[in-house]
Amino acid sequence: MTASPSTQPAFRNTTQDNEPVINDVVIQVATSNGTGSQSANLVLLRTIFQMGVPVGGKNMFPSNIQGLPTWFTIRANAQGWTARRRDADLFVAMNVESVEEDIAALRPGATLVLHADLEKHLTRDDLIVHVVPFGRLVAEVCPDARLRRLVVNMIYVGVVAWLLELDMEEVGRAIAKQFSGKPKAADLNLAAARAGHAWAEANLPPHRPFVIRRMDRTAGKIIMDGNTAMALGLMYGGLTVFAWYPITPSSSLAEALTDFMAKYRHDAETGKATYAIVQAEDELAAIGIVTGAGWAGARAATATSGPGISLMAEIVGLAHFAEIPAVVIDVQRVGPSTGLPTRTSQGDMMSAYYLSHGDTRHPLLIPATLAECYEFAMQALDLAERLQTPVFIMSDLDLGMNLWMSEPFAPPTRPMDRGKVLTAQDLDRLGGFARYRDVDGDGIGWRTLPGTRHPKAAYFTQGAGHDDAAKRSEKPADWQNNLDRLRRKIDGARNNLPQPAIQTMDNPRAALIGYGTSDEAIAEARHILATQHATPTDYLRLRALPPADSVREFIAAHSRVFVVEQNRDAQVAAILQAEYPDLAPRIGGIVHYNGLPLDAHTVVEGVLSKGSYAP
Amino acid sequence: MSISEPAGAPAVAAAPAAKPAPTNRIGETMAAYKGAASTLCAGCGHDSITSQLIKAFFEMGISPYDVAKMSGIGCSSKTTAYFMSLSHGFNGVHGRAAAIATGSYLANRRLVHVCVSGDGDTASIGLGHFLHMLRRNLPIVYVIENNGVYGLTKGQFSATADKGSTHKKGFENEQTPIDCCALAIEMGCEYVARSFSGDVKQLVPLLKGALAHGGSAVVDVVSPCVTFNNHEGSTKSLKFARENEDPLHEVGFVPYYEPITADYAEGTTITIDLPDQSKLLLRKLEHDYDPRDKIRALELCHRAQEERLFLTGLIYHSPVRGRTLAEQMNLVDEPLAHLPEERVRPAAEVLAEVMEAYR
Known part of the structure; x- marks a missing residue:
């Protein structure tokens, strides 16, 4: 593992008197x-x-x-x-x-x-x-x-x-x-x-x-890996089409899904499958299949890791611009290139958020726990159809492949959200529709599905410039209006995505933002900082991008905020700086990027060396 | 509601007919199959194919509402806008139409999927998707508008350009062409045809046969680019195609809902039985060719390339029908896209059972 002996006094209990x-x-x-x-x-x-x-x-x-x-x-x-x-x-x-x-x-x-x-x-x-x-x-x-x-x-x-x-x-x-x-x-x-x-x-x-002495702190709990939890979420989210290409560390998600669907998603009467899972020829095909399925009205998803995300870039841009629902799960590993395929990181945050050429931006959901893997998978399928856009779930190898404890998952309580879809009856009533017209003020148009039997139903979907009636257009105003509406749509989603979890302490001397699997190390670090270093902290756990309004409020309320990340370049810190240019100088990073999961010690050292306020 | 009512789409509404236009078996006129005006160069082979597609769909009596038009990027891929405006169309990204169509099909396999693609899309950037689509036996009519050049980027050679064919600037292609028909046969495609955009009489029945086939069907149509590849020395020019087209047989299509009326003498005609009980009748010309033999079909493709023959017609039809993708996956009959929540969200007891296994 590491070559040098660990000389740091670790955060562990030691006994002086031979007591175990x-x-x-x-x-x-x-x-x-x-x-x-x-x-x-x-x-x-x-x-x-x-x-x-x-x-x-x-x-x-x-x-x-x-x-x-x-x-x-x-x-x-x-x-x-x-x-x-x-x-x-x-x-x-x-x-x-x-x-x-x-x-x-x-x-x-x-x-x-x-x-x-x-x-x-x-x-x-x-x-x-x-x-x-x-x-x-x-x-x-x-x-x-x-x-x-x-x-x-x-x-x-x-x-x-x-x-x-x-x-x-x-x-x-x-x-x-x-x-x-x-x-x-x-x-x-x-x-x-x-x-x-x-x-x-x-x-x-x-x-x-x-x-080890018996306790009662695991009673009723489950122990599972995040990929399995995510697969369950997809199944309960009503997923009907899944396409994937094998890549560590996401393959076990596709395989868990295949097992669950084979067991639980065959029609009781006919024995036939209510889903399709395709092992595609590459990640371009995987996202292509998902996009085609989303266009035709299926709830569709793919799972991959960084190299696959790179390959999916062009079609994700198409789905963003042509406004087609898609769910992309990124179980992040270490890059660039082949990198360390069996080690963990949060290195795709920036590339996923802005994936594709031109002005693109995508909602990211960022689970930190098994329960969030399950819930966000369901929610992402809803959001993708509601927003008519690719929605990313940013997991990582640590969450996806390692074993975590959780309370058992609860069955979904809300019905599936199928988004804005017009039927032939709607079209009779309305007399027609314009595919990309912002009739509701949320930037989201209404769509029809292929196969809708109505003379006003069809429209031509294209990645090329189009006007709000989906007609090919190269007019400057049409182009700009469309891009502005897309920005309103993605920006407008920020308060409908999973909201941040905020924990405060009295008289905080440091403020942290974290996300995903950094959470458990941060939680432990905050405990150590408060109990051993007289450094209480406030903590916001980001659960989605674009950030909710409460993220801005959190940053504004603290003179310095450190974003704890498992990547070299403090990618989410940079996203937040771009999001809030007026608050940018307050935002710094505590980073960890050696391929191992984050440990509390790194966070404690980071806070003590640069993150805490003057006493 | 009839598609042809005046309330129809604008493209349809503009025909104040003195006498009623002929209708097909679902009561629609040809107008219901029209699309937007083409923006391609005058005389482009693709426009001719567009017209034959319209004719084939109209005469087959397929409702435009049941059709999904898929395409990639390029001159050919633009043409899905030029026919059947009453059908949904998806003009995606370069080379990926086969993948996108796969998803659309899985979401709703009641749709008739037709893909119009070019040689750049199919034989270069999207070659992998094309081959894997065929391996899966995705039910689709995949039309390649094959002109041997990249038209929309002004005339670079494509991967189907023949060895020795000249570029507009005079130099010759030295690289081996990709034969989409031979590849399709290799990949298990059970309906493979080659035609010429100028051969209306042959192309329409071949397209109808492809529509009736019900699995992957590839129709590779040499479609001259009159702007960038119509010069002396090009093997995909209008002149070359006209002078060299050598039909393997005369093709006739008899749909399942019509009786066979023609009477062919013994040994002059091969009857191809299609899964929906329609038939293709192949009347013998100079060649003695039976397209039901896979090895011979491949041999024919290779010989055509070696000897630079422009052989057209039904190159291969499998006498045995393989399972379609939906059959392989044992999919429910209803479109997956329209399954109600109770059929795609397992009961709470299932979740409890799963949770128990992880305790």
């Missing part, structure tokens, strides 16, 4: 990808979750199928802080490729569970080291030598379970859930976990610095 730290631990496991370690890590995560302790899991994996180093981090925290933390308390080193760097990066005093075969790489004496004979242990429980590479991971589950005093009954339940429907695999893995546990019981010193 309860329910506050970061576990990190280093393995190679393709060895099945994900199952073992999920069993650990689920066990902690079942014991009622808030927990999150972050997978840091290579852009590769088998054999390269991968790390899985589990953070359990009684207060619910599950953002990434820079250092692990308990590290499991299973991978020869990364072991030297892994050990070098550990904080002094951390616990290291080391595969016996890797002992020769141990060069430090400031760690608590448990060398485990994984090879021998797995051979004893797993006679089939071919399976040992997979089953060995469940041995460390047992060792870690003993070290954290996890309830082995819960470990058993978690294994049963992980291997549900495969009883033989479940039995084998449970035996391995028990073997690891028994070995630890017999061989390790009795003192355990970090332990």
